Amino acid sequence: MVSASDGAGPAMLARKPAGRARRRWRGRLGVFAAQLALLALLLAAWEAATRGAAVNAFLFGSPGAIASALIAAARDGTLFTDTLVTGLETLAGFVLGNLLGTGIGLALWYSRFVSRVLQPFILALGSIPIVALAPIVIIWFGTGFASKLAMATLSVVVVSLVIAYKGALGVDPDQINLMRSLGADKHQIFRHLVLPASLTDIFAGLKLTVGFALVGAIIGEFMSSDEGLGHAIFKAGSLYVISKVFAELAVTVALALVLSALVHRLERALLPWRHDLQ
Amino acid sequence: MSFARTIAGGGRAAGEIFAATDLGKSFGEDDAAPVEVIRSVSFALARGEIVSLVGPSGCGKTTLLNLICGLLAPSRGRIAWFGRPLAGTPERVGYMLQKDLLLPWRTAVENAELGLQIKRVGRAERRARAMGALERLGLAGFAGFYPSALSGGMRQRVALARTLAPDPEVLLLDEPFSALDFQTKLLIERDTARLVREEQRALLLITHDIEEAVSLSDRVIVLSRRPSRVITEHRIALPGDRTDMIQAREAPDFAHYVRTIWNELELH
Numbered sequence: 001m002v003s004a005s006d007g008a009g010p011a012m013l014a015r016k017p018a019g020r021a022r023r024r025w026r027g028r029l030g031v032f033a034a035q036l037a038l039l040a041l042l043l044a045a046w047e048a049a050t051r052g053a054a055v056n057a058f059l060f061g062s063p064g065a066i067a068s069a070l071i072a073a074a075r076d077g078t079l080f081t082d083t084l085v086t087g088l089e090t091l092a093g094f095v096l097g098n099l100l101g102t103g104i105g106l107a108l109w110y111s112r113f114v115s116r117v118l119q120p121f122i123l124a125l126g127s128i129p130i131v132a133l134a135p136i137v138i139i140w141f142g143t144g145f146a147s148k149l150a151m152a153t154l155s156v157v158v159v160s161l162v163i164a165y166k167g168a169l170g171v172d173p174d175q176i177n178l179m180r181s182l183g184a185d186k187h188q189i190f191r192h193l194v195l196p197a198s199l200t201d202i203f204a205g206l207k208l209t210v211g212f213a214l215v216g217a218i219i220g221e222f223m224s225s226d227e228g229l230g231h232a233i234f235k236a237g238s239l240y241v242i243s244k245v246f247a248e249l250a251v252t253v254a255l256a257l258v259l260s261a262l263v264h265r266l267e268r269a270l271l272p273w274r275h276d277l278q
Numbered sequence: 279m280s281f282a283r284t285i286a287g288g289g290r291a292a293g294e295i296f297a298a299t300d301l302g303k304s305f306g307e308d309d310a311a312p313v314e315v316i317r318s319v320s321f322a323l324a325r326g327e328i329v330s331l332v333g334p335s336g337c338g339k340t341t342l343l344n345l346i347c348g349l350l351a352p353s354r355g356r357i358a359w360f361g362r363p364l365a366g367t368p369e370r371v372g373y374m375l376q377k378d379l380l381l382p383w384r385t386a387v388e389n390a391e392l393g394l395q396i397k398r399v400g401r402a403e404r405r406a407r408a409m410g411a412l413e414r415l416g417l418a419g420f421a422g423f424y425p426s427a428l429s430g431g432m433r434q435r436v437a438l439a440r441t442l443a444p445d446p447e448v449l450l451l452d453e454p455f456s457a458l459d460f461q462t463k464l465l466i467e468r469d470t471a472r473l474v475r476e477e478q479r480a481l482l483l484i485t486h487d488i489e490e491a492v493s494l495s496d497r498v499i500v501l502s503r504r505p506s507r508v509i510t511e512h513r514i515a516l517p518g519d520r521t522d523m524i525q526a527r528e529a530p531d532f533a534h535y536v537r538t539i540w541n542e543l544e545l546h
């Protein structure tokens with residue numbers, strides 16, 4: 001067995017020295033400050049342009065008006081409920097779509113025959129524009145949460161399926177041979193090799209599909225709904241309250257950023273061997 | 279090693295591990311133009327024996343190894359393990375390729391455990407055995423490292439530890455030592471030779487390194503260019519301790535064997 005001193009030497013080297021972490025943190029802070037400055041500059045230019053009447057504030061909104069719209073929405077509580085509703089629809093569709101897609105995609109690895117049979121159907125399904133499905137989805141699932149969930153799920157499922165299946169097929173055949181030479185059956189090859197090997201691709205898929213789920217949920221809300229960010233944007237747009245549209249858009253973007261940051265966190269936590277992520 | 283003489287005779291010789299008879303392999307047999315890789319190869323391996331296969335690059339050595347352990351189906355010929363025709367993959371075989379094929383999401387010791395885990399050995403026992411294998415290869419301090427944090431030679435040694443941890447009777451190794459520095463290489467060759475000779479296991483080694491083949495082996499089989507067949511089979515008789523790789527190189531006949539095999543590879 002290893003003695004304590006044996007394990008300590010090289011293991012110490014693997015740990016990040018505190019000084020480097022601090023320096024990296026400082027570097028990130030610099031980038032963040034520059035990004036903030038750029039944003040401020042753009043907003044200032046926009047504001048100046050609308051005030052100077054070079055740009056029509058009624059058609060193009062203005063940062064000041066957007067800020068007031070945000071504050072108003074925050075005061076009456078619609079900002080919070082709309083974000084929550086859309087966030088929940090997105091998250092639920094994202095999880096359901098990826099569970100279904102990844103599950104089916106990986107299951108197809110088990111049978112070459114089934115996967116060959118299904119391939120054209122999957123491609124056909126994948127080429128249907130999801131927007132075109134929205135009216136049917138509303139008819140089938142009503143105007144509440146279920147139809148938004150369905151839209152978000154549909155926007156995710158095929159992409160997730162294809163990515164998981166390609167990931168599973170991409171496993172090195174020599175690697176599979178090695179497992180077989182160790183006496184692994186198909187289930188063990190799947191569990192110990194194919195599933196973890198596909199995780200990198202699956203996570204790339206998660207990052208991609210979190211945005212798709214949000215788009216799906218918002219399209220669902222556009223079609224028919226009485227709450228959610230999509231609903232707020234649609235309503236403000238049809239009333240020509242452009243600043244309100246921009247305000248809700250900004251919240252939507254923030255929601256998208258938060259969701260993809262969460263996926264990134266999850267990836268880092270679940271793939272500790274990926275040094276490029278740490 | 280006289281009991282090892284019955285080469286591919288069909289009948290079962292005492293101590294015979296496997297025998298390949300008139301093996302042939304073509305890829306893409308259903309296509310219009312199949313690629314014949316192996317024409318006809320026959321040879322056998324006996325308990326306690328080390329046999330090396332040498333041959334030009336691309337002549338089908340790796341393919342031959344995959345045929346022998348049932349990962350590829352031969353186009354022609356027979357393979358018998360322990361006197362019985364091969365079905366599936368043989369038991370208690372340690373198979374290692376040129377590529378280390380470590381799983382990047384497993385640490386060194388978790389990689390070394392893979393075979394034991396597949397055989398459903400309990401957690402504590404498999405950890406102990408994997409650590410033992412790593413220690414033997416000088417990697418005890420790196421057990422918790424991911425492959426991405428190891429050097430090429432270290433990764434190759436982890437792969438060797440993974441091969442040895444399940445305690446295989448038969449080793450089928452495809453250029454396992456090519457990524458090692460000379461010093462480490464001789465030490466690991468010595469360990470491997472001991473493992474095989476003292477514990478009556480068997481080793482089939484594929485190598486490009488003629489000196490390695492001669493210093494380590496009882497027999498060296500020279501293969502021709504594609505489609506490959508056996509050119510010659512040399513029985514290596516060197517005096518002294520056959521687990522000492524330096525001593526083997528100092529033997530008077532060593533250079534003679536190396537030159538002969540080198541010439542044969544040149545000619546064919």
Ligand SMILES: Nc1ncnc2c1ncn2[C@@H]1O[C@H](COP(=O)(O)OP(=O)(O)OP(=O)(O)O)[C@@H](O)[C@H]1O
Binds near residue numbers: 313
């Ligand atoms: N699955 C396959 N389909 C078609 N051709 C293949 C396949 N696998 C191997 N070959 C061909 O068979 C030949 C022998 O390959 P193999 O890997 O066995 O050679 P090798 O002797 O191990 O070479 P090296 O010494 O370079 O490792 C090569 O020409 C290769 O292109």
Ligand SMILES: [Mg+2]
Binds near residue numbers: 339341452
């Ligand atoms: Mg090879």
